[in-house]
Amino acid sequence: MKIWTIANQKGGVGKTTTTVTLAGLLAEQQQRVLIIDTDPHGSLTSYFSFNPDTVEESVYSLFQKKIQDRRAPLASMLCRTGVDGLDLLPASTSLVSLDRQASMNQGMGLVIKDTLEQYRNHYDYVLIDCPPTLGILMVNALAACKKLIIPVQTEYLAIKGLERILNTLTMIVNSGKHNLDYLIVPTMFDRRTRASMESLNHLREQHSEKLWSEHIPIDTKFREASSKRKPASCLYPDARGVMAYRRLLDWLLSGDTDLPFSQVEIAKAG
Numbered sequence: 001m002k003i004w005t006i007a008n009q010k011g012g013v014g015k016t017t018t019t020v021t022l023a024g025l026l027a028e029q030q031q032r033v034l035i036i037d038t039d040p041h042g043s044l045t046s047y048f049s050f051n052p053d054t055v056e057e058s059v060y061s062l063f064q065k066k067i068q069d070r071r072a073p074l075a076s077m078l079c080r081t082g083v084d085g086l087d088l089l090p091a092s093t094s095l096v097s098l099d100r101q102a103s104m105n106q107g108m109g110l111v112i113k114d115t116l117e118q119y120r121n122h123y124d125y126v127l128i129d130c131p132p133t134l135g136i137l138m139v140n141a142l143a144a145c146k147k148l149i150i151p152v153q154t155e156y157l158a159i160k161g162l163e164r165i166l167n168t169l170t171m172i173v174n175s176g177k178h179n180l181d182y183l184i185v186p187t188m189f190d191r192r193t194r195a196s197m198e199s200l201n202h203l204r205e206q207h208s209e210k211l212w213s214e215h216i217p218i219d220t221k222f223r224e225a226s227s228k229r230k231p232a233s234c235l236y237p238d239a240r241g242v243m244a245y246r247r248l249l250d251w252l253l254s255g256d257t258d259l260p261f262s263q264v265e266i267a268k269a270g
C-alpha cells in the first residue's frame, strides 16, 4: 500500500482536484484506491455527493475511538464513490473541534497512520487530501505518508503557502520522527498571464530539484467534472488538464519504487 498526501498551507490551489483526478486515474488502472478527506470543510466529501454536516461516520470517528480507546473498524466508515475501485473516507464538519481535543489528549498524531497500518492489504493506494491549515489533521496526514504532493497555483500569492508547508516539513524531518519525499506540482497554469509565467520561473529557479518538470494547465473541465460528481478522468479523458495529470501520475509511478534505480532498470529489462 502506497500512501500519498496532497497538501499546501494555502487554500484553493488544486489540492482536492489533484486528489480526485489522480485517484480516478489510478482506479482506471485497476488499482484499489482509498481517498481520505481530512478537511473540515469536506470538499472532497461533497465532491462525491456526501454531506459533511450529516455524515455519520468519518475521519472524526477515528479520533473519537482513539480517545475512547476503542478499535475503529474502517469498513463501516467508508463511502462508495460510484467509481469502481475507489472508496472514500469522508470528513465531517465536527473535525473543526479536533485541534482543541488533541491538545487535551496525548498520542493523536498517528491516528490515521495506525488505522491504515491495519488495512495495508485492502488498498494499493491511499491519497489523503489536506485542509489548507497546519493542525493535527495535517500532522496526521504527513505522518502517514511516504510521498507528499504539493500543488502550487502558478500565481504570486501561492508561493507563500509553499514556503509555509516546506517549513512544516523541515520541522517534521528535523524532529527525526519521519522522512518523506515531496514533489511540487504547478497547477492552474495559464500561459496567457504574466503571473503564471513568472511564478513558474520562480519555482524553477528556487525549487528545481523537487519540481515536476511540467505543469497542470487551467482547464474548465475540472469545474464541470466537480458539478457532475465524477473525477474529470472519467468524463473527459482527453481534456488537456486530465492528460497533464496522467503524465504527472506516470512521473509519480516511475519514481514509486523501493528498489534503487539501477535495479529497476534490470528488473524492467528482465
Ligand SMILES: Nc1ncnc2c1ncn2[C@@H]1O[C@H](COP(=O)(O)OP(=O)(O)OP(=O)(O)O)[C@@H](O)[C@H]1O
Pocket: 010, 011, 012, 013, 014, 015, 016, 017, 018, 039, 043, 130, 131, 132, 187, 188, 189, 216, 217, 218, 219, 220, 222, 223, 226, 241
Ligand atoms: N487546473 C485547473 N483548471 C481550472 N480550474 C481548476 C483547476 N484545478 C482546480 N480548479 C478549480 O479551482 C477551485 C479550487 O480547486 P480545489 O478545490 O482543488 O483547491 P483546494 O486547494 O483543494 O482548495 P481548498 O484549500 O479550499 O480545499 C475548484 O473550483 C476547482 O474546480
Ligand SMILES: [Mg+2]
Pocket: 015, 016, 017, 039, 043, 044, 129, 130
Ligand atoms: Mg480542498
